[in-house]
Amino acid sequence: MKQFGGPAIFLDRDDINTDEIIPAKYLTEISKTALKPHLLEDLLLDGIPYDRQSEKSQEAQVVVTRANFGCGSSREHAVWAFEVNDINIVIAESFARIFRQNMFNCGILAVEFRKDQLDQLFGMEGDIFISVDLEKCELTGFSNLDSQDSLVFQFQLNQFDQELVSAGGWLAYADTNY
Amino acid sequence: MGKTIAEKIFEAHLRDKPSPENMVLNLDVVMCHEITTPIAIIDLMEKGMDQVFDKTKIKAVIDHVTPAKDSKTATQGKIMREWAKRHDIKDFFDIGANGVCHALFPEKGFVRPGYTVIMGDSHTCTHGAFGAFAAGVGTTDLEVGIYKGVCSFRAPTTLKINISGDLRLGVVAKDVILAIIKSISVNGATDKVIEFTGTVVDSFTMSSRMTLCNMAVEAGATCGICLPDRVTAEYLWPFIQSDYPTIDAAVEDYKKYHSDPDASYSDIIEFDISRLTPQVTYGYKPDLVKDVKEMEGTPVDQVYIGSCTNGRIEDLRDAATILQGRKLAENVRGVVTPATPLIYTMALEEGIIKTFMDAGFCVLNPTCGACLGMSAGVLAEGEVCASTTNRNFNGRMGKGGMVHLMSPFSTAAAAVTGVITDPTKFLS
Numbered sequence: 001m002k003q004f005g006g007p008a009i010f011l012d013r014d015d016i017n018t019d020e021i022i023p024a025k026y027l028t029e030i031s032k033t034a035l036k037p038h039l040l041e042d043l044l045l046d047g048i049p050y051d052r053q054s055e056k057s058q059e060a061q062v063v064v065t066r067a068n069f070g071c072g073s074s075r076e077h078a079v080w081a082f083e084v085n086d087i088n089i090v091i092a093e094s095f096a097r098i099f100r101q102n103m104f105n106c107g108i109l110a111v112e113f114r115k116d117q118l119d120q121l122f123g124m125e126g127d128i129f130i131s132v133d134l135e136k137c138e139l140t141g142f143s144n145l146d147s148q149d150s151l152v153f154q155f156q157l158n159q160f161d162q163e164l165v166s167a168g169g170w171l172a173y174a175d176t177n178y
Numbered sequence: 179m180g181k182t183i184a185e186k187i188f189e190a191h192l193r194d195k196p197s198p199e200n201m202v203l204n205l206d207v208v209m210c211h212e213i214t215t216p217i218a219i220i221d222l223m224e225k226g227m228d229q230v231f232d233k234t235k236i237k238a239v240i241d242h243v244t245p246a247k248d249s250k251t252a253t254q255g256k257i258m259r260e261w262a263k264r265h266d267i268k269d270f271f272d273i274g275a276n277g278v279c280h281a282l283f284p285e286k287g288f289v290r291p292g293y294t295v296i297m298g299d300s301h302t303c304t305h306g307a308f309g310a311f312a313a314g315v316g317t318t319d320l321e322v323g324i325y326k327g328v329c330s331f332r333a334p335t336t337l338k339i340n341i342s343g344d345l346r347l348g349v350v351a352k353d354v355i356l357a358i359i360k361s362i363s364v365n366g367a368t369d370k371v372i373e374f375t376g377t378v379v380d381s382f383t384m385s386s387r388m389t390l391c392n393m394a395v396e397a398g399a400t401c402g403i404c405l406p407d408r409v410t411a412e413y414l415w416p417f418i419q420s421d422y423p424t425i426d427a428a429v430e431d432y433k434k435y436h437s438d439p440d441a442s443y444s445d446i447i448e449f450d451i452s453r454l455t456p457q458v459t460y461g462y463k464p465d466l467v468k469d470v471k472e473m474e475g476t477p478v479d480q481v482y483i484g485s486c487t488n489g490r491i492e493d494l495r496d497a498a499t500i501l502q503g504r505k506l507a508e509n510v511r512g513v514v515t516p517a518t519p520l521i522y523t524m525a526l527e528e529g530i531i532k533t534f535m536d537a538g539f540c541v542l543n544p545t546c547g548a549c550l551g552m553s554a555g556v557l558a559e560g561e562v563c564a565s566t567t568n569r570n571f572n573g574r575m576g577k578g579g580m581v582h583l584m585s586p587f588s589t590a591a592a593a594v595t596g597v598i599t600d601p602t603k604f605l606s
């Protein structure tokens with residue numbers, strides 16, 4: 001089974017929409033890999049364009065963000081843009097329904113944490129690495145500054161979402177079951 | 179325990195319950211457009227699964243960028259065209275017969291009370307206006323819908339919004355839904371169905387109900403839904419004549435879908451619109467809404483009238499009432515796109531197209547066009563657009579542009595003054 005986790009980036013804003021994750025002008029692409037260079041191209045944090053070219057951003061495999069992530073357009077391109085950039089898990093306080101479904105449909109994780117848990121993650125110093133134990137539904141955040149500084153959280157996955165991840169997505173699941 | 183309309187529709191379409199929270203539903207209609215469908219088609223082909231579950235239940239259109247603007251969009255159209263031909267999909271609307279999906283498909287009578295509908299488009303919630311469960315989905319859900327005719331959803335919870343009061347002059351469905359989104363916020367209805375009820379909804383035409391349901395997703399809702407009644411039956415009559423002896427019989431039958439009096443809701447909101455004045459968005463989120471009066475005087479560079487929210491004949495008529503005998507203000511570009519060929523034809527016959535042209539508007543063919551910043555009316559950095567569309571996200575109509583969402587009345591008022599303007603002063 002697929003491994004989840006890796007270096008994390010933090011997008012500290014509510015309501016990040018799918019137009020910001022991948023602008024409409026790239027929706028004319030008919031291959032997922034063509035989306036790769038354009039991830040988060042129109043994202044503003046505190047009114048300032050997000051620096052997606054930074055080394056940290058390029059290396060990220062985990063996104064930690066706030067409430068109502070992925071709202072707006074239904075474009076699955078937003079999920080694919082993460083997928084082709086090797087991002088395999090998004091952690092947020094809440095997700096827009098279509099985005100969350102698209103994540104699990106592609107066999108990747110959208111995990112919800114409480115606000116106070118997210119505050120703790122956001123509060124960690126240094127570069128953060130996230131590891132996930134899917135069997136135990138356990139997520140650990142490590143800091144590069146202090147090997148003692150780690151945070152462990154339990155999370156909940158809907159049983160069906162978990163099955164989709166195990167099956168490798170909704171198409172494979174539906175093909176077998178319906 | 180009674181059931182809501184959404185629960186009744188779910189029950190009637192239940193195919194499987196893969197977990198206590200999830201329900202896999204049989205689908206009555208799978209709608210497709212050229213932006214999200216080609217990747218699904220290609221993926222199915224690559225996996226040796228290039229089939230459609232029922233060619234009569236698939237409705238397809240090229241609407242977002244039409245005519246094609248470049249080789250890439252031309253290829254998207256080509257993939258759709260060849261796929262429709264290969265599978266003998268009769269309800270495929272290509273150039274000359276195409277229009278904005280959520281305006282075109284209802285006009286063809288494809289959506290009926292009690293139906294389940296999906297499309298790879300977030301504004302699929304528009305079709306809930308007919309008493310259907312209609313939800314926007316991503317490409318994978320669409321792909322499975324095309325291939326197997328099913329889609330999975332969490333069991334529905336419903337938020338009921340009961341709208342009452344008398345609408346003031348110049349206040350229309352768009353103002354009502356903007357005020358609702360402001361009050362419940364952009365995720366006030368996430369994972370929920372919004373059931374719109376009350377005397378205001380009862381008095382709304384299908385066009386106004388579609389405007390209301392169209393923006394339900396802007397509050398995070400899975401679907402907006404109106405209870406099917408005489409207005410619904412009269413609209414659908416040309417298509418349901420062979421199913422019912424009379425309109426009365428259809429109205430009576432539709433009652434079976436109505437929510438039971440003891441149905442349970444996550445919340446019930448009473449919304450009195452008697453004091454509501456024209457509304458407008460500011461900033462980059464659709465819940466950032468003010469009274470037009472508070473924004474008066476804000477200069478605009480372009481006005482855009484069209485889209486699945488407000489590109490129907492009623493909307494064009496509203497705008498034309500203000501544009502009649504007036505001209506676009508200096509330095510304002512006007513773009514109008516009737517949402518379907520039928521709407522275009524009606525607008526021509528009613529002289530509305532002439533009114534727009536005399537005012538100095540550019541009249542486009544039916545298309546999504548500038549609504550999502552892909553073609554035909556994209557904004558430059560720093561430009562401002564008064565628009566009848568549904569999203570004001572950063573970059574939505576062009577990188578660095580600002581979109582103010584408002585009604586067709588308010589947009590027309592901005593067109594002739596060059597600044598955001600309360601439209602009521604032009605109405606009597």
Ligand code: SF4
Binds near residue numbers: 278486545
């Ligand atoms: S008009 Fe705009 S919102 Fe409606 S379907 Fe087209 S792009 Fe989407």
